[in-house]
Amino acid sequence: MRTKMQILGIETSCDETAAAVVEDGCRIISDVVSSQIDIHARYGGVVPEVASRQHLLTIIPVVSQAMTEVSWQDINGIAVTFGPGLAGSLLVGVNVAKAIALAKKLPVTGVNHLEAHIYANWLDSSSSPGENGRVKFPCLCLVVSGGHSDLVLMKGHGQFEKLGRTRDDAAGEAFDKAARILDLGYPGGPAIEQAARSGTPCLPLPRAWLKESHDFSFSGLTTALWQRVHKGGISVANAAASFQLAIVDVLVAKTIEAAKQLKVEQILLSGGVAANKTLAQHFLANSPVPVLIPPPHLCTDNAAMVAACGYYHFQAGKVSGYDLDVVPSLGIG
Numbered sequence: 001m002r003t004k005m006q007i008l009g010i011e012t013s014c015d016e017t018a019a020a021v022v023e024d025g026c027r028i029i030s031d032v033v034s035s036q037i038d039i040h041a042r043y044g045g046v047v048p049e050v051a052s053r054q055h056l057l058t059i060i061p062v063v064s065q066a067m068t069e070v071s072w073q074d075i076n077g078i079a080v081t082f083g084p085g086l087a088g089s090l091l092v093g094v095n096v097a098k099a100i101a102l103a104k105k106l107p108v109t110g111v112n113h114l115e116a117h118i119y120a121n122w123l124d125s126s127s128s129p130g131e132n133g134r135v136k137f138p139c140l141c142l143v144v145s146g147g148h149s150d151l152v153l154m155k156g157h158g159q160f161e162k163l164g165r166t167r168d169d170a171a172g173e174a175f176d177k178a179a180r181i182l183d184l185g186y187p188g189g190p191a192i193e194q195a196a197r198s199g200t201p202c203l204p205l206p207r208a209w210l211k212e213s214h215d216f217s218f219s220g221l222t223t224a225l226w227q228r229v230h231k232g233g234i235s236v237a238n239a240a241a242s243f244q245l246a247i248v249d250v251l252v253a254k255t256i257e258a259a260k261q262l263k264v265e266q267i268l269l270s271g272g273v274a275a276n277k278t279l280a281q282h283f284l285a286n287s288p289v290p291v292l293i294p295p296p297h298l299c300t301d302n303a304a305m306v307a308a309c310g311y312y313h314f315q316a317g318k319v320s321g322y323d324l325d326v327v328p329s330l331g332i333g
Contacts, residue, residue: 005076005314008100009307010063012093013085013113014146015040015051017058018303019066021075025311026122030069031304033297034058041186045176052088059096066303072104077319079310082110083330084147090326098322109313110320111306114150114332115160117143117270119309120294120302134292136265142255143332144279145271146172146187149216149251151258152333154268157312162333163258164214171247171273174218178243181226182236192240193276199237201245203228208250214258221246244278252282259289267291275299 004023011018015036021029036054040046080097083090094110101108118141124134141152141160149171151164169177172189179188184195206224208217225243228234251273259267266289273279275296283291298305313319 005311006070006074007307007310007314008063008066008075008078009111009303009305009310010059010078010080010093010097011113011116011301011303011306012055012059012089013081013083014089014301015046015054016301017055017062018301018306019059019063020303020307021066021070022123022304022307022311025119025308025315026124028123028304030066031302032062032066033302034062037187044180044186046086048086048088051086052092055089055092059092063096063100075104075106077310077314078106078108079111079306079313080108081113081116081306082324083327084113085326085328087326087328090328094324094326098324102322107314107319108324109310109318110324111309111313112330112332113306114143114148114330116305116309117145118152118154118268119312120270120298120305121268121292122308123294123298123304135268138262138264139266139268140255140259140262140264141268141270142251142274143271144171144251144269144273146170146176148271149218150332151214151216151255153262153264158316158318160333162331164216164254167210167215167217168219169217169222171216171218171251172271174222174247175273177222178225178240181222181229182239184236184240189273189276192244193278195237195240196244196278199235199239199241201241202238203234203242205242205246207246209254214254216250216254218247218250244276248276248279248282251279252286255283256287259287264289269293270299272300
């Protein structure tokens with residue numbers, strides 16, 4: 001019989017303290033997330049110093065809760081996010097992971113947070129161990145979150161080629177700014193999506209197509225929303241619906257165009273913005289190839305995706321030393 005591999009994942013890149021145990025890169029055994037949204041909401045965004053101090057308070061209880069389903073003897077390795085992210089937050093997770101690895105005599109591997117988001121598409125508690133058969137290479141990955149809007153070609157496990165990125169505001173950052181303009185609160189993505197449900201996308205907001213490029217740009221859109229709202233005469237719901245559709249149009253059109261050019265087998269969505277239902281609906285309705293989208297709770301930051309990515313690191317023999325350090329500006333591809 002094949003030996004199962006269980007990986008403990010640890011994630012502290014921003015304002016979620018998370019730990020999870022995943023078996024064979026796909027089956028979630030435990031998945032614990034402690035969110036700081038309520039703490040940072042009063043500031044309208046994440047305060048790095050506050051975030052890192054909160055990680056210090058919650059990391060041990062979160063890891064302990066994740067380990068209630070298994071024993072340490074069952075764990076084969078530890079995967080931890082080492083970048084990109086907030087330096088202080090990353091340091092908490094990396095140092096705890098290394099300390100546990102040393103104490104339990106376990107290997108540790110550093111995981112790229114952006115790659116981990118992509119691996120959320122492998123997670124499926126109902127699938128058989130190992131490859132779940134859902135993902136086919138080559139695939140085109142769109143990672144959209146508060147800090148990133150990256151278009152990446154994935155040719156195989158650990159084989160990433162960046163095709164495009166945001167030139168200014170990421171999609172999630174644009175949603176946060178729009179929510180502040182419309183006085184909808186934080187986090188902006190869910191707030192805009194909620195308000196848009198009762199609105200009509202009737203504002204002629206601009207789309208930055210950046211032709212001959214796979215890059216994205218949303219700062220001009222945010223400025224246009226601010227100018228239009230301050231003229232008055234437009235409802236918050238209609239403004240939210242118009243802004244949301246402008247972002248969705250660009251993300252969907254540019255990704256599908258790249259998918260056709262590269263003749264990929266699938267499109268994989270990931271990152272917090274991938275939880276947006278309108279974005280998912282437009283992809284599913286317009287894509288010429290199958291589109292995979294993780295469930296909403298796996299789109300936002302979590303440790304199960306880190307453990308899934310870590311499984312393939314260990315399969316490839318990628319083990320980090322105890323000198324593993326954080327890389328806040330780490331990229332992908």
